[in-house]
Amino acid sequence: MNTKTYSELRQAALFRCGRDLLKVAALVLDDVVNPVELANPATLEWAKSVARKSALLAEQSISLGHEQGIATSRQDNDLYGARRQYSAAVDRFEGRIKAARIKASIKAAS
16 A cells, blocks of 8 residues: 555656656766767767757656655755756766867867
8 A cells, every 4th residue: 555645656756757867868968978079069969959858858857746746855855966967967078078179279289
């Protein structure tokens, strides 16, 4: 017998979906590490686009979850952690792009 209401179950499922989509978004950005990929504007735009779409879907799912009722502190903490991981992936992605551009400019200058 389940002690949670249907809205609590839906909320948990929607939050889980949101966290998983944020993981996918971070994974897409973290997978772009090859120097050839980092030098290709089409690849960079593709990765940003897929990550952005995944993050937007995640936020929609999380928003729907909040519509089901008040989130617990643990749920809010888990969502915060997922958002932080995605934000860190964006920072790493931008850092790799910047490093690749610096490396390319040094190589071109020599």
